[in-house]
Amino acid sequence: MADTRLIQGRYRLLDLIGRGGMGEVWRARDESLGRHVAVKCLKPLGPQQSDASFGRVLRERFRREARVAASLQHRGITVVHDFGEDDGVLYLVMELLEGRNLSQLLDDNRKDPLAVPDIVEITEQVAHALAYTHDQGIVHRDLKPANIMRLTDGTVKICDFGIARLGHDIGFTAKLTGTNIAMGTPHYMSPEQIGGEHVDHRSDLYSLGCVLYEIATGAPPFDLADAWAVLVGHRDTAPQPPRTHRPELPEFLERIVLDLLAKTPEERPYDARELARRIVIARDGAVTRPEGIASGRPEQPPSGEPRLPSWTRGMTTGHKATGAVDLRATPPDTSAGLTGEWISRVDGRRTPQAGLPQAPERPTPPPELLAVLASRHNAGLSLGRLGRWDEAGEVHRAVAAEREHALGPDHADTLASRYEVGFTLSRTGRAADALREYERVAEGRERTLGADHADTLAARQEIAYVLGQLGRHFEAHQVYTAVLTARERSPRLGPDHPDTLRCRHNLAYNLSRLGRLEDSYRMARDVAAARARVLGAAHPDTLVTQYEVAYALGQLGRWSEALQAYREVAEARRQALGPDHVDTLAARYEVGISLGRLGRSAEALTLYRDLVDDRTRLHGPEHPETLRARHGLGVNLGRLGRWEEALDEARAVCGIRERVLGADHPDTLVSRREVAVGLGWLNRWADALAEYRKVAAARERVLGAAHPDALASRNDEAHCLEQLGRGAEAAELYRKVAALRQQRR
Known part of the structure; x- marks a missing residue:
């Protein structure tokens, strides 16, 4: 770039002061404000610049990241003043640092x-x-x-x-x-x-x-x-x-x-x-200037005087706060070492917070702060839509804390942020933490909006969802039933409202986990019909419920009907979402399960080979879903009597799962059991026994000795002992399993 280039008619580039992999940094003059700034000019797009859609995505991501950088206000962070695009070059305007x-x-x-x-x-x-x-x-x-x-x-x-x-x-x-x-x-x-x-x-x-x-x-x-x-x-x-x-x-x-x-x-x-x-x-x-090391700095002051950072030269400290309460500093860049009186302004009066018998009236926060928090809240929602749940959760937690400080714990915006915190927690496997967050939101909304308000019901429905995640299906059933009753009697919602149908769908899913398979099937079937009527037969929500209908049919042993239902879902998703969409691939996987259950293993084998190829192409060879498809392939090799191939496939999948997911992960243990099954069919019972014992020990360690999966593994072990002629040991193990099952009842 020429030394005199003018960016956006405002920033005149003067001297090149740095160059790196992302672009160049220039000392520049802001002609509007008459100050010197630093302008980082990012490289052009490169080989992908001819792709218009890529360019749009790039610019949107640049705007998103620039806004994030510009929102940071802390003495330890470089200030971003402005950003934009000029003649195809993206740029950031920052404070010029000396x-x-x-x-x-x-x-x-x-x-x-x-x-x-x-x-x-x-x-x-x-x-x-x-x-x-x-x-x-x-x-x-x-x-x-x-x-x-x-x-x-x-x-x-x-x-x-x-x-x-x-x-x-x-x-x-x-x-x-x-x-x-x-x-x-x-x-x-x-x-x-x-x-x-x-x-x-x-x-x-x-x-x-x-x-x-x-x-x-x-x-x-x-x-x-x-x-x-x-x-x-x-x-x-x-x-x-x-x-x-x-x-x-x-x-x-x-x-x-x-x-x-x-x-x-x-x-x-x-x-x-x-x-x-x-x-x-x-x-x-500690003495921070060891003997013999010349620091060029004055000695540490006596221990009674705090050592202040060098940037505080010329500043004076205020009176020390006398309150015992640990108050959160605002703005959040208050540095340790500088202590002072915590003061809020209420009706123009200066009111020390420490030691007050009750908190003063909450001041009205500035509109600029609320706008920034709303923008950050929306940024968190966008991260969630991209599936970046951990990052979304970090954003929502920070916004929730600031909204609570500015608006109060029961304000609708604070509770909206806390709701999103719970949502991200539930989507990242932290169901217990999500439950606490949702309960807090539900209580706050019930206090301010009422028990039957749509927002209160939404929080209670999420409580039911995470209870299901925690395996507390009976409690989940009770909450779902109460929420469904409130939704159906509400004049604003009613039985065919999308939120009501979502609640009924979740209730059907939970019924299957309670073992009420017929009830689950009937409810899922009714919800699928209602969603098809309200949303359309090809709507993703309709297809999700059709998928649940197919699952319930499989649980009932009605595999021919399940196969037909899964195929219909797979085809509808292929047309609506595309052949490579994750939901389409999931439905194809279930088609393979149904084929195998019907004894049509040759067809299942062909399906799984294609699915493995597609999963590998889209997600890589070590993705959990790729490995799940490979596991299905190995199972059907065994069903066709090709046990050497099945054993090789099971060992390969088990090895990758152990490395990627961990030795005690449920998927790894399923693969290890499949290795044991293959060994047994090849009459290598001693080797099979060793594998079954590893699976049983891991499941007992992770799930507990009385868990159904752990008991099934001990049954496998006992069967293996029988095959080895060790009947007395097998009988003793069967008795232990029976006693543990009796205790569970």
């Missing part, structure tokens, strides 16, 4: 590590900034020395929030040859990033650990020339303790760095706020 990033500081220091007081202060400031952003549900994903700036006044700022995700979405990031690992900066990537697993705020903590290791020792923890070796180091190798490179480092600092570099997220500090607390406690209780 200082050096940590990579430059190391270069200035000839790669020697930084002084210990500097490391401690940088760590504390970065921890506070990350705590703020993580509270907003935002993860950086590319924390590295070049993205952390230290300004001339000592302030530390994190740069490029949202850019790492944008780069991944657009495809700007390089990839390792022969792998499917998106490369950010390999020296600072967490093991879960490398493995393509779920990434949350603890991934940023690992990356921060890598940064601290480098500024404390002069080199990153895995300082290898080959990128793949670096990634393997992060994933498999324990880092050398920093004090082996620099013995004078304080022990507390080494402990913090090693804790941050734990291989699993659960072993790291819980969050950045915990890290900040550890730093403050250790700093105030």
